[in-house]
Amino acid sequence: MCYNIHNEGGGSMAAIVYQKDKRSGITYVYESVSHWDKEKQQSRAKRKLIGKLDPKTGEVVPTDGRHKKQKNDVKSNKQGPVPTTISKRRFFGATYLLDSIGDKLGITQDLKRCFPKHYKQILSIAYYLILEANSPLFRFEKWHQLHKHPYDQPIPSQRSSEVFASIQEAHKEQFFRLQGKRRVEKEYWAYDITSISSYSQQLKQVQYGMNKEHDRLPQINLAMVFGEKSNLPFYYRQMAGNIPDSKTVKQLLTDLGVLNLPKLKLVMDRGFYSKENINGLFKDHIKFLIATKTSLKFIRENLEPIYDTFRSFEHYSEKYELYCRSVKTEWNYTQDRRYKGDTLKAKKRLYIHYYYNIDRAAEDEKAFDKRLIALRRELESGRRIPEHETLYQKYFDVKETPKRGIKATVREDAVKEAKRYYGFFVLITNETMDAITALEIYRNKDVVEKAFGNLKERLNLRRTLVSSEQSLNGKLFVQFIALIYLSYIKKQMQEKNLFKDYTVQTLLDKLDVIECFEHPAQTLRVGEVLEKQKQLYRDLGIDPPTSL
Secondary structure (H helix, E strand, O other): OEEEEEEOHHHOEEEEEEEEOOOOOOEEEEEEEEEEEOOOOEEEEEEEEEEEEOOOOOOEEEOOOOOOOOOOOOOOOOOOOOOOOOOEEEEOHHHHHHHHHHHHHOHHHHHHHHOOOOHHHHHHHHHHHHHOOOOOHHHHHHHHHHEOOOOOOOOOHHHHHHHHHHOOHHHHHHHHHHHHHHHOOOOEEEEEEEEEEEOOOOOOOOEOOOOOOOOOOOEEEEEEEEEOOOOOEEEEEEEEOOOOHHHOHHHHHHHHHHOOOOOOEEEEOHHHOOHHHHHHHHHOOOEEEEEEOOOOHHHHHHHHHHHOOOOOHHHEEOOOOEEEEEEEEEEEEEEEEOOOOEEEEEEEEEEEEEEEOHHHHHHHHHHHHHHHHHHHHHHHHOOOOHHHHHHHHHHEEEEEEOOOEEEEEEOHHHHHHHHOOOOEEEEEEOOOOOHHHHHHHHHOOHHHHHHHHHHHHHOOOOEEOOOOHHHHHHHHHHHHHHHHHHHHHHHHHHHOOHHHOOOHHHHHHHHHOOEEEEOOOOOOEEOOOOHHHHHHHHHOOOOOOOOO
Protein backbone atom coordinates (compact mmCIF):
# COMPACT_ATOMS: atom_id res chain seq x y z
CA MET A 1 0.00 0.00 0.00
CA CYS A 2 1.10 3.59 -0.65
CA TYR A 3 -0.19 6.40 1.58
CA ASN A 4 -0.27 10.12 0.84
CA ILE A 5 -1.12 11.71 4.18
CA HIS A 6 -2.37 15.30 4.77
CA ASN A 7 -4.01 17.20 7.64
CA GLU A 8 -7.68 18.08 7.81
CA GLY A 9 -9.55 20.27 10.30
CA GLY A 10 -11.35 18.82 13.30
CA GLY A 11 -8.53 16.49 14.28
CA SER A 12 -9.22 14.08 11.41
CA MET A 13 -6.53 12.76 9.13
CA ALA A 14 -7.06 11.79 5.47
CA ALA A 15 -4.90 9.59 3.31
CA ILE A 16 -4.91 8.34 -0.26
CA VAL A 17 -4.46 4.55 -0.31
CA TYR A 18 -3.30 2.59 -3.37
CA GLN A 19 -4.17 -1.14 -3.36
CA LYS A 20 -3.33 -3.52 -6.22
CA ASP A 21 -5.61 -6.48 -7.00
CA LYS A 22 -3.23 -9.42 -7.50
CA ARG A 23 -5.65 -11.34 -9.75
CA SER A 24 -6.62 -8.55 -12.16
CA GLY A 25 -3.49 -6.37 -11.86
CA ILE A 26 -5.66 -3.24 -11.38
CA THR A 27 -4.61 -0.69 -8.74
CA TYR A 28 -7.60 0.81 -6.90
CA VAL A 29 -7.40 4.20 -5.20
CA TYR A 30 -9.19 4.84 -1.90
CA GLU A 31 -9.65 7.88 0.32
CA SER A 32 -9.08 6.85 3.93
CA VAL A 33 -10.30 9.26 6.64
CA SER A 34 -9.18 8.57 10.22
CA HIS A 35 -10.73 9.99 13.41
CA TRP A 36 -10.62 9.44 17.16
CA ASP A 37 -13.41 7.29 18.63
CA LYS A 38 -14.09 8.70 22.09
CA GLU A 39 -16.17 5.71 23.25
CA LYS A 40 -13.66 3.02 22.28
CA GLN A 41 -10.67 5.29 22.96
CA GLN A 42 -8.97 4.35 19.72
CA SER A 43 -8.32 5.62 16.21
CA ARG A 44 -10.84 4.55 13.54
CA ALA A 45 -10.82 4.93 9.73
CA LYS A 46 -13.31 4.90 6.88
CA ARG A 47 -12.43 4.10 3.27
CA LYS A 48 -14.10 5.32 0.12
CA LEU A 49 -13.26 4.10 -3.39
CA ILE A 50 -12.52 7.09 -5.59
CA GLY A 51 -11.10 5.50 -8.72
CA LYS A 52 -8.51 3.36 -10.50
CA LEU A 53 -4.89 4.20 -11.21
CA ASP A 54 -4.12 4.56 -14.92
CA PRO A 55 -0.82 2.59 -15.34
CA LYS A 56 0.26 4.72 -18.32
CA THR A 57 -0.47 8.27 -17.12
CA GLY A 58 -0.38 7.70 -13.36
CA GLU A 59 -3.65 9.59 -13.06
CA VAL A 60 -6.66 8.50 -11.01
CA VAL A 61 -9.68 7.59 -13.15
CA PRO A 62 -12.79 8.53 -11.09
CA THR A 63 -15.45 5.92 -10.26
CA ASP A 64 -18.53 5.78 -8.02
CA GLY A 65 -17.65 2.30 -6.72
CA ARG A 66 -16.95 -1.19 -7.97
CA HIS A 67 -20.58 -2.37 -8.18
CA LYS A 68 -22.41 0.99 -8.38
CA LYS A 69 -23.88 2.44 -11.54
CA GLN A 70 -23.06 5.95 -12.72
CA LYS A 71 -25.88 8.43 -12.20
CA ASN A 72 -26.34 8.95 -15.91
CA ASP A 73 -26.54 5.18 -16.60
CA VAL A 74 -29.76 4.10 -18.29
CA LYS A 75 -31.19 0.71 -17.39
CA SER A 76 -31.02 -1.58 -20.41
CA ASN A 77 -33.57 -4.25 -21.23
CA LYS A 78 -31.08 -6.06 -23.43
CA GLN A 79 -30.74 -9.72 -22.50
CA GLY A 80 -27.39 -11.44 -22.38
CA PRO A 81 -24.21 -11.64 -20.31
CA VAL A 82 -23.29 -8.61 -18.24
CA PRO A 83 -19.99 -7.13 -19.49
CA THR A 84 -17.16 -7.59 -17.03
CA THR A 85 -15.85 -4.48 -15.28
CA ILE A 86 -12.53 -6.00 -14.31
CA SER A 87 -10.08 -8.31 -16.04
CA LYS A 88 -10.30 -11.97 -15.05
CA ARG A 89 -8.33 -15.09 -15.83
CA ARG A 90 -10.01 -18.34 -14.80
CA PHE A 91 -10.27 -22.04 -15.61
CA PHE A 92 -12.90 -22.71 -18.23
CA GLY A 93 -12.43 -26.02 -20.07
CA ALA A 94 -14.44 -28.34 -17.78
CA THR A 95 -17.27 -25.89 -17.08
CA TYR A 96 -17.50 -25.23 -20.83
CA LEU A 97 -18.00 -28.98 -21.29
CA LEU A 98 -20.83 -28.97 -18.74
CA ASP A 99 -22.38 -25.86 -20.32
CA SER A 100 -22.43 -27.63 -23.68
CA ILE A 101 -23.89 -30.86 -22.25
CA GLY A 102 -26.59 -28.82 -20.50
CA ASP A 103 -27.52 -27.18 -23.79
CA LYS A 104 -27.47 -30.48 -25.69
CA LEU A 105 -29.71 -32.32 -23.20
CA GLY A 106 -31.97 -29.33 -22.55
CA ILE A 107 -31.04 -29.26 -18.85
CA THR A 108 -30.24 -25.53 -18.80
CA GLN A 109 -33.37 -24.58 -20.69
CA ASP A 110 -35.64 -26.77 -18.54
CA LEU A 111 -34.10 -25.54 -15.27
CA LYS A 112 -34.52 -21.92 -16.39
CA ARG A 113 -38.17 -22.59 -17.13
CA CYS A 114 -38.85 -24.35 -13.82
CA PHE A 115 -36.54 -22.29 -11.53
CA PRO A 116 -36.16 -18.86 -13.22
CA LYS A 117 -34.71 -17.20 -10.10
CA HIS A 118 -32.26 -19.89 -9.03
CA TYR A 119 -31.37 -21.99 -12.07
CA LYS A 120 -27.88 -20.51 -12.34
CA GLN A 121 -27.14 -21.24 -8.68
CA ILE A 122 -28.45 -24.81 -9.14
CA LEU A 123 -26.19 -25.31 -12.16
CA SER A 124 -23.12 -23.86 -10.43
CA ILE A 125 -23.56 -26.06 -7.36
CA ALA A 126 -24.06 -29.10 -9.62
CA TYR A 127 -20.88 -28.21 -11.53
CA TYR A 128 -18.99 -27.93 -8.25
CA LEU A 129 -20.22 -31.35 -7.09
CA ILE A 130 -19.09 -32.90 -10.37
CA LEU A 131 -15.66 -31.26 -10.64
CA GLU A 132 -14.75 -31.31 -6.94
CA ALA A 133 -15.72 -34.86 -5.97
CA ASN A 134 -16.50 -35.34 -2.26
CA SER A 135 -15.68 -31.70 -1.42
CA PRO A 136 -17.98 -29.99 1.13
CA LEU A 137 -20.03 -27.03 -0.08
CA PHE A 138 -18.29 -24.55 2.22
CA ARG A 139 -15.29 -24.72 -0.13
CA PHE A 140 -17.38 -23.46 -3.05
CA GLU A 141 -16.10 -19.88 -2.67
CA LYS A 142 -12.50 -20.92 -3.28
CA TRP A 143 -13.56 -22.92 -6.34
CA HIS A 144 -15.55 -19.93 -7.61
CA GLN A 145 -12.47 -17.71 -7.57
CA LEU A 146 -10.67 -20.07 -9.96
CA HIS A 147 -13.48 -21.14 -12.31
CA LYS A 148 -15.95 -19.56 -14.69
CA HIS A 149 -19.43 -20.94 -13.98
CA PRO A 150 -23.10 -20.04 -14.69
CA TYR A 151 -23.84 -18.05 -11.53
CA ASP A 152 -20.42 -16.34 -11.61
CA GLN A 153 -20.69 -15.28 -7.94
CA PRO A 154 -19.74 -16.97 -4.67
CA ILE A 155 -22.38 -19.12 -2.97
CA PRO A 156 -21.75 -19.27 0.80
CA SER A 157 -23.25 -22.09 2.87
CA GLN A 158 -26.21 -19.99 3.98
CA ARG A 159 -26.99 -19.07 0.40
CA SER A 160 -26.84 -22.71 -0.78
CA SER A 161 -29.29 -23.64 2.00
CA GLU A 162 -31.66 -20.96 0.72
CA VAL A 163 -31.36 -22.34 -2.81
CA PHE A 164 -32.15 -25.88 -1.58
CA ALA A 165 -35.16 -24.62 0.37
CA SER A 166 -36.53 -22.81 -2.70
CA ILE A 167 -36.85 -26.06 -4.70
CA GLN A 168 -40.53 -26.99 -4.53
CA GLU A 169 -42.13 -30.32 -5.44
CA ALA A 170 -44.31 -28.85 -8.21
CA HIS A 171 -41.26 -27.37 -9.93
CA LYS A 172 -39.39 -30.66 -9.65
CA GLU A 173 -42.29 -32.50 -11.29
CA GLN A 174 -42.33 -29.94 -14.09
CA PHE A 175 -38.62 -30.56 -14.66
CA PHE A 176 -39.12 -34.35 -14.69
CA ARG A 177 -41.92 -33.92 -17.22
CA LEU A 178 -39.84 -31.71 -19.52
CA GLN A 179 -36.79 -33.96 -19.36
CA GLY A 180 -38.86 -37.11 -19.75
CA LYS A 181 -40.48 -35.83 -22.94
CA ARG A 182 -37.06 -34.93 -24.34
CA ARG A 183 -35.70 -38.42 -23.85
CA VAL A 184 -38.61 -40.87 -24.01
CA GLU A 185 -37.72 -43.29 -26.78
CA LYS A 186 -38.67 -46.84 -27.66
CA GLU A 187 -36.57 -48.26 -24.89
CA TYR A 188 -36.95 -49.85 -21.49
CA TRP A 189 -36.64 -47.76 -18.37
CA ALA A 190 -34.66 -49.33 -15.55
CA TYR A 191 -36.23 -48.85 -12.12
CA ASP A 192 -34.42 -49.54 -8.86
CA ILE A 193 -34.09 -48.37 -5.27
CA THR A 194 -31.14 -47.72 -2.99
CA SER A 195 -30.85 -46.83 0.70
CA ILE A 196 -29.13 -43.70 2.01
CA SER A 197 -28.12 -43.76 5.66
CA SER A 198 -28.72 -40.69 7.81
CA TYR A 199 -27.41 -39.41 11.12
CA SER A 200 -30.48 -37.19 11.57
CA GLN A 201 -33.35 -38.29 13.78
CA GLN A 202 -35.46 -35.24 12.86
CA LEU A 203 -36.39 -36.26 9.31
CA LYS A 204 -39.75 -38.05 9.07
CA GLN A 205 -38.67 -40.41 6.29
CA VAL A 206 -35.56 -41.59 8.13
CA GLN A 207 -36.53 -45.09 9.29
CA TYR A 208 -34.83 -48.40 9.97
CA GLY A 209 -35.24 -50.81 7.06
CA MET A 210 -33.37 -53.34 4.93
CA ASN A 211 -30.15 -51.41 4.31
CA LYS A 212 -28.59 -52.52 1.03
CA GLU A 213 -25.11 -51.72 2.28
CA HIS A 214 -25.64 -53.43 5.65
CA ASP A 215 -25.28 -50.12 7.47
CA ARG A 216 -26.83 -50.10 10.95
CA LEU A 217 -28.01 -46.49 10.69
CA PRO A 218 -31.61 -45.53 9.87
CA GLN A 219 -32.16 -44.57 6.26
CA ILE A 220 -34.25 -43.05 3.53
CA ASN A 221 -34.91 -44.91 0.29
CA LEU A 222 -34.26 -43.35 -3.09
CA ALA A 223 -36.00 -44.70 -6.21
CA MET A 224 -34.79 -43.77 -9.68
CA VAL A 225 -35.74 -44.36 -13.32
CA PHE A 226 -33.06 -44.59 -16.02
CA GLY A 227 -33.14 -45.19 -19.77
CA GLU A 228 -31.34 -48.51 -20.32
CA LYS A 229 -30.04 -47.32 -23.70
CA SER A 230 -29.60 -43.59 -23.17
CA ASN A 231 -28.17 -44.25 -19.67
CA LEU A 232 -29.77 -40.96 -18.57
CA PRO A 233 -32.10 -40.52 -15.58
CA PHE A 234 -35.25 -38.43 -15.74
CA TYR A 235 -37.11 -39.19 -12.50
CA TYR A 236 -36.44 -39.98 -8.87
CA ARG A 237 -38.43 -40.13 -5.65
CA GLN A 238 -37.42 -40.31 -2.02
CA MET A 239 -39.44 -42.34 0.46
CA ALA A 240 -39.37 -43.70 3.98
CA GLY A 241 -36.56 -46.14 4.69
CA ASN A 242 -38.82 -48.96 5.87
CA ILE A 243 -40.84 -49.37 2.63
CA PRO A 244 -40.09 -52.65 0.78
CA ASP A 245 -39.21 -52.43 -2.92
CA SER A 246 -42.28 -54.38 -4.01
CA LYS A 247 -44.60 -51.78 -2.41
CA THR A 248 -43.28 -48.90 -4.52
CA VAL A 249 -44.33 -49.93 -8.04
CA LYS A 250 -47.95 -48.83 -7.63
CA GLN A 251 -46.83 -45.32 -6.63
CA LEU A 252 -44.34 -45.27 -9.51
CA LEU A 253 -47.14 -45.96 -12.01
CA THR A 254 -49.21 -43.19 -10.43
CA ASP A 255 -46.30 -40.74 -10.65
CA LEU A 256 -45.63 -41.57 -14.30
CA GLY A 257 -49.31 -40.97 -15.00
CA VAL A 258 -49.18 -37.57 -13.27
CA LEU A 259 -46.14 -36.64 -15.37
CA ASN A 260 -48.28 -37.35 -18.46
CA LEU A 261 -45.54 -39.32 -20.19
CA PRO A 262 -46.14 -41.82 -22.99
CA LYS A 263 -46.51 -45.44 -21.93
CA LEU A 264 -43.11 -46.69 -20.90
CA LYS A 265 -41.37 -50.04 -20.70
CA LEU A 266 -39.99 -50.96 -17.29
CA VAL A 267 -37.20 -53.37 -16.39
CA MET A 268 -36.83 -54.36 -12.73
CA ASP A 269 -35.08 -56.92 -10.55
CA ARG A 270 -36.87 -59.63 -8.62
CA GLY A 271 -37.29 -57.54 -5.48
CA PHE A 272 -40.14 -55.76 -7.27
CA TYR A 273 -42.00 -58.94 -8.22
CA SER A 274 -45.42 -59.51 -6.69
CA LYS A 275 -48.76 -60.61 -8.11
CA GLU A 276 -50.17 -57.19 -7.28
CA ASN A 277 -47.42 -55.43 -9.25
CA ILE A 278 -47.76 -57.66 -12.32
CA ASN A 279 -51.54 -57.11 -12.29
CA GLY A 280 -50.94 -53.36 -11.99
CA LEU A 281 -48.57 -53.32 -14.95
CA PHE A 282 -51.07 -55.25 -17.07
CA LYS A 283 -53.86 -52.91 -15.97
CA ASP A 284 -51.93 -49.81 -17.07
CA HIS A 285 -50.87 -51.49 -20.35
CA ILE A 286 -47.19 -51.04 -19.51
CA LYS A 287 -44.62 -53.34 -21.07
CA PHE A 288 -42.34 -54.91 -18.47
CA LEU A 289 -39.34 -57.18 -18.04
CA ILE A 290 -38.81 -58.40 -14.50
CA ALA A 291 -36.73 -61.07 -12.78
CA THR A 292 -38.48 -63.63 -10.59
CA LYS A 293 -37.59 -66.40 -8.17
CA THR A 294 -37.23 -69.95 -9.50
CA SER A 295 -39.15 -71.18 -6.45
CA LEU A 296 -42.47 -69.75 -7.72
CA LYS A 297 -44.98 -72.49 -8.49
CA PHE A 298 -45.89 -71.32 -12.02
CA ILE A 299 -42.19 -70.86 -12.90
CA ARG A 300 -41.38 -74.47 -12.00
CA GLU A 301 -44.50 -75.86 -13.66
CA ASN A 302 -43.56 -74.25 -16.98
CA LEU A 303 -39.93 -75.39 -16.68
CA GLU A 304 -40.71 -79.10 -16.15
CA PRO A 305 -41.70 -79.97 -19.79
CA ILE A 306 -38.35 -78.67 -21.12
CA TYR A 307 -36.13 -79.49 -18.14
CA ASP A 308 -34.60 -82.74 -19.46
CA THR A 309 -33.64 -81.23 -22.84
CA PHE A 310 -32.63 -77.82 -21.53
CA ARG A 311 -28.86 -78.36 -21.66
CA SER A 312 -28.72 -79.00 -25.39
CA PHE A 313 -26.00 -77.36 -27.51
CA GLU A 314 -28.80 -75.92 -29.71
CA HIS A 315 -29.84 -73.75 -26.78
CA TYR A 316 -26.33 -72.67 -25.79
CA SER A 317 -25.21 -69.04 -26.16
CA GLU A 318 -21.48 -68.88 -26.82
CA LYS A 319 -21.50 -65.10 -26.24
CA TYR A 320 -22.95 -65.32 -22.73
CA GLU A 321 -21.79 -68.87 -21.93
CA LEU A 322 -25.16 -70.16 -20.77
CA TYR A 323 -28.18 -72.15 -21.95
CA CYS A 324 -31.48 -70.38 -22.55
CA ARG A 325 -35.07 -71.32 -23.47
CA SER A 326 -38.32 -69.36 -23.77
CA VAL A 327 -41.86 -70.47 -22.93
CA LYS A 328 -45.10 -68.75 -23.94
CA THR A 329 -47.74 -69.06 -21.24
CA GLU A 330 -50.62 -67.17 -19.61
CA TRP A 331 -50.90 -64.97 -16.56
CA ASN A 332 -54.00 -65.30 -14.38
CA TYR A 333 -54.93 -61.61 -14.29
CA THR A 334 -57.24 -60.27 -11.59
CA GLN A 335 -58.56 -56.77 -10.95
CA ASP A 336 -60.70 -55.79 -7.99
CA ARG A 337 -63.38 -53.39 -9.24
CA ARG A 338 -64.63 -51.55 -6.19
CA TYR A 339 -67.10 -49.46 -8.18
CA LYS A 340 -68.83 -52.68 -9.33
CA GLY A 341 -68.09 -54.72 -6.25
CA ASP A 342 -66.59 -57.64 -8.17
CA THR A 343 -63.27 -59.06 -9.39
CA LEU A 344 -62.41 -59.10 -13.07
CA LYS A 345 -60.48 -62.21 -14.16
CA ALA A 346 -58.73 -62.74 -17.48
CA LYS A 347 -55.87 -64.56 -19.17
CA LYS A 348 -52.95 -62.36 -20.23
CA ARG A 349 -50.12 -63.42 -22.53
CA LEU A 350 -46.80 -63.88 -20.73
CA TYR A 351 -43.34 -65.02 -21.81
CA ILE A 352 -40.95 -66.80 -19.43
CA HIS A 353 -37.25 -66.79 -20.33
CA TYR A 354 -35.18 -69.45 -18.53
CA TYR A 355 -31.38 -69.34 -18.27
CA TYR A 356 -28.97 -71.95 -16.97
CA ASN A 357 -25.36 -71.19 -16.07
CA ILE A 358 -23.38 -74.39 -15.50
CA ASP A 359 -20.57 -72.63 -13.62
CA ARG A 360 -23.02 -70.94 -11.30
CA ALA A 361 -24.75 -74.28 -10.70
CA ALA A 362 -21.45 -75.89 -9.69
CA GLU A 363 -20.63 -73.04 -7.32
CA ASP A 364 -24.09 -73.17 -5.73
CA GLU A 365 -23.87 -76.95 -5.32
CA LYS A 366 -20.45 -76.76 -3.69
CA ALA A 367 -21.65 -74.06 -1.28
CA PHE A 368 -24.74 -76.13 -0.47
CA ASP A 369 -22.68 -79.27 0.28
CA LYS A 370 -20.45 -77.27 2.64
CA ARG A 371 -23.54 -76.01 4.38
CA LEU A 372 -24.88 -79.57 4.81
CA ILE A 373 -21.56 -80.70 6.32
CA ALA A 374 -21.71 -77.84 8.84
CA LEU A 375 -25.33 -78.63 9.72
CA ARG A 376 -24.57 -82.34 10.26
CA ARG A 377 -21.61 -81.44 12.48
CA GLU A 378 -23.91 -79.27 14.61
CA LEU A 379 -26.40 -82.13 14.96
CA GLU A 380 -23.95 -84.89 15.80
CA SER A 381 -22.02 -82.74 18.28
CA GLY A 382 -25.22 -81.88 20.13
CA ARG A 383 -24.65 -78.14 19.54
CA ARG A 384 -27.87 -77.38 17.67
CA ILE A 385 -28.56 -73.80 16.65
CA PRO A 386 -32.23 -72.76 17.07
CA GLU A 387 -32.23 -70.72 13.83
CA HIS A 388 -31.25 -73.88 11.87
CA GLU A 389 -34.05 -76.16 13.13
CA THR A 390 -36.03 -75.85 9.89
CA LEU A 391 -32.99 -76.94 7.86
CA TYR A 392 -32.28 -79.86 10.21
CA GLN A 393 -35.82 -81.18 9.74
CA LYS A 394 -35.81 -80.65 5.96
CA TYR A 395 -32.50 -82.30 5.09
CA PHE A 396 -31.69 -84.83 7.89
CA ASP A 397 -33.03 -87.89 9.67
CA VAL A 398 -31.58 -87.96 13.19
CA LYS A 399 -31.19 -91.08 15.34
CA GLU A 400 -29.62 -91.38 18.76
CA THR A 401 -28.46 -94.60 20.51
CA PRO A 402 -26.59 -95.07 23.79
CA LYS A 403 -23.77 -96.82 21.99
CA ARG A 404 -23.32 -94.78 18.80
CA GLY A 405 -24.66 -91.47 20.07
CA ILE A 406 -26.28 -89.03 17.60
CA LYS A 407 -26.24 -90.03 13.95
CA ALA A 408 -27.54 -87.65 11.22
CA THR A 409 -28.39 -89.11 7.81
CA VAL A 410 -28.95 -86.87 4.80
CA ARG A 411 -32.34 -87.04 3.07
CA GLU A 412 -31.21 -87.59 -0.51
CA ASP A 413 -34.57 -86.78 -2.11
CA ALA A 414 -34.73 -83.38 -0.39
CA VAL A 415 -31.12 -82.59 -1.37
CA LYS A 416 -31.75 -83.65 -4.97
CA GLU A 417 -34.83 -81.43 -5.16
CA ALA A 418 -32.92 -78.43 -3.79
CA LYS A 419 -30.08 -78.88 -6.30
CA ARG A 420 -32.47 -79.37 -9.20
CA TYR A 421 -32.86 -75.64 -9.80
CA TYR A 422 -29.31 -74.51 -9.08
CA GLY A 423 -27.82 -72.44 -11.90
CA PHE A 424 -31.20 -71.23 -13.17
CA PHE A 425 -32.49 -67.69 -13.25
CA VAL A 426 -35.70 -66.40 -14.79
CA LEU A 427 -37.09 -63.29 -16.53
CA ILE A 428 -40.77 -62.72 -17.36
CA THR A 429 -42.17 -60.22 -19.85
CA ASN A 430 -45.39 -59.30 -21.63
CA GLU A 431 -43.55 -58.25 -24.79
CA THR A 432 -42.56 -60.60 -27.60
CA MET A 433 -38.77 -61.08 -27.73
CA ASP A 434 -36.23 -63.88 -27.70
CA ALA A 435 -34.33 -64.94 -24.58
CA ILE A 436 -31.02 -63.28 -25.55
CA THR A 437 -32.69 -59.91 -26.28
CA ALA A 438 -34.41 -60.09 -22.90
CA LEU A 439 -31.11 -60.90 -21.20
CA GLU A 440 -29.33 -57.96 -22.83
CA ILE A 441 -32.08 -55.54 -21.83
CA TYR A 442 -32.00 -56.82 -18.27
CA ARG A 443 -28.22 -56.62 -17.97
CA ASN A 444 -28.30 -53.00 -19.12
CA LYS A 445 -30.30 -52.35 -15.96
CA ASP A 446 -27.04 -52.04 -14.06
CA VAL A 447 -26.87 -48.39 -15.20
CA VAL A 448 -29.05 -47.64 -12.18
CA GLU A 449 -26.71 -49.43 -9.79
CA LYS A 450 -23.75 -47.53 -11.27
CA ALA A 451 -25.70 -44.30 -10.91
CA PHE A 452 -26.33 -45.02 -7.25
CA GLY A 453 -22.60 -45.55 -6.91
CA ASN A 454 -21.98 -42.12 -8.44
CA LEU A 455 -24.46 -40.50 -6.08
CA LYS A 456 -22.97 -42.08 -2.99
CA GLU A 457 -19.30 -41.83 -3.82
CA ARG A 458 -18.59 -39.01 -6.22
CA LEU A 459 -21.55 -36.79 -5.23
CA ASN A 460 -21.03 -37.37 -1.50
CA LEU A 461 -24.40 -38.94 -0.68
CA ARG A 462 -23.43 -42.11 1.18
CA ARG A 463 -24.68 -40.61 4.43
CA THR A 464 -26.76 -37.45 4.63
CA LEU A 465 -26.09 -34.93 7.38
CA VAL A 466 -28.90 -32.44 6.68
CA SER A 467 -31.44 -31.96 9.46
CA SER A 468 -34.41 -30.36 7.67
CA GLU A 469 -36.83 -31.79 5.12
CA GLN A 470 -36.47 -28.79 2.79
CA SER A 471 -32.67 -28.93 2.76
CA LEU A 472 -32.71 -32.68 2.06
CA ASN A 473 -35.25 -32.35 -0.76
CA GLY A 474 -33.36 -29.52 -2.42
CA LYS A 475 -29.92 -31.05 -2.04
CA LEU A 476 -31.11 -34.36 -3.51
CA PHE A 477 -32.51 -32.52 -6.52
CA VAL A 478 -29.24 -30.66 -7.19
CA GLN A 479 -27.32 -33.92 -6.84
CA PHE A 480 -29.76 -35.50 -9.28
CA ILE A 481 -28.98 -32.72 -11.78
CA ALA A 482 -25.26 -33.43 -11.34
CA LEU A 483 -25.97 -37.13 -11.91
CA ILE A 484 -27.48 -36.44 -15.35
CA TYR A 485 -24.22 -34.79 -16.44
CA LEU A 486 -22.08 -37.58 -14.99
CA SER A 487 -24.24 -40.25 -16.64
CA TYR A 488 -23.84 -38.60 -20.04
CA ILE A 489 -20.07 -38.32 -19.63
CA LYS A 490 -19.70 -41.97 -18.54
CA LYS A 491 -21.80 -43.25 -21.44
CA GLN A 492 -19.73 -41.30 -23.96
CA MET A 493 -16.50 -42.50 -22.37
CA GLN A 494 -17.68 -46.11 -22.58
CA GLU A 495 -18.73 -45.78 -26.22
CA LYS A 496 -15.39 -44.20 -27.20
CA ASN A 497 -13.35 -46.62 -25.05
CA LEU A 498 -11.86 -43.74 -23.05
CA PHE A 499 -11.77 -45.62 -19.76
CA LYS A 500 -8.63 -47.44 -20.89
CA ASP A 501 -6.74 -44.13 -20.58
CA TYR A 502 -8.84 -42.02 -18.21
CA THR A 503 -11.10 -42.05 -15.21
CA VAL A 504 -13.94 -39.52 -15.13
CA GLN A 505 -11.85 -37.34 -12.81
CA THR A 506 -8.66 -37.44 -14.86
CA LEU A 507 -10.59 -36.63 -18.04
CA LEU A 508 -12.26 -33.63 -16.39
CA ASP A 509 -8.90 -32.52 -15.01
CA LYS A 510 -7.41 -32.74 -18.51
CA LEU A 511 -9.99 -30.23 -19.75
CA ASP A 512 -10.18 -28.12 -16.60
CA VAL A 513 -6.75 -26.56 -17.19
CA ILE A 514 -7.99 -24.68 -20.28
CA GLU A 515 -8.24 -21.00 -19.33
CA CYS A 516 -10.42 -18.10 -20.42
CA PHE A 517 -9.60 -14.39 -20.27
CA GLU A 518 -12.17 -11.67 -19.65
CA HIS A 519 -11.45 -7.99 -20.20
CA PRO A 520 -13.75 -4.95 -19.95
CA ALA A 521 -15.61 -4.22 -23.21
CA GLN A 522 -14.05 -7.28 -24.90
CA THR A 523 -15.42 -10.67 -25.83
CA LEU A 524 -14.35 -13.75 -23.89
CA ARG A 525 -11.04 -15.12 -25.09
CA VAL A 526 -10.15 -18.80 -24.69
CA GLY A 527 -6.59 -19.93 -24.01
CA GLU A 528 -4.68 -22.60 -25.88
CA VAL A 529 -6.57 -25.83 -26.59
CA LEU A 530 -4.34 -28.78 -27.47
CA GLU A 531 -5.30 -31.19 -30.23
CA LYS A 532 -5.67 -34.00 -27.70
CA GLN A 533 -8.08 -31.87 -25.68
CA LYS A 534 -10.06 -31.06 -28.83
CA GLN A 535 -10.37 -34.78 -29.53
CA LEU A 536 -11.69 -35.40 -26.02
CA TYR A 537 -14.44 -32.85 -26.59
CA ARG A 538 -15.34 -34.51 -29.89
CA ASP A 539 -15.36 -37.96 -28.26
CA LEU A 540 -17.80 -36.58 -25.71
CA GLY A 541 -20.05 -35.29 -28.50
CA ILE A 542 -19.17 -31.63 -27.92
CA ASP A 543 -17.59 -29.05 -30.24
CA PRO A 544 -14.26 -27.75 -28.81
CA PRO A 545 -14.30 -24.18 -27.44
CA THR A 546 -13.18 -21.26 -29.57
CA SER A 547 -12.82 -17.56 -28.82
CA LEU A 548 -16.26 -16.00 -28.62
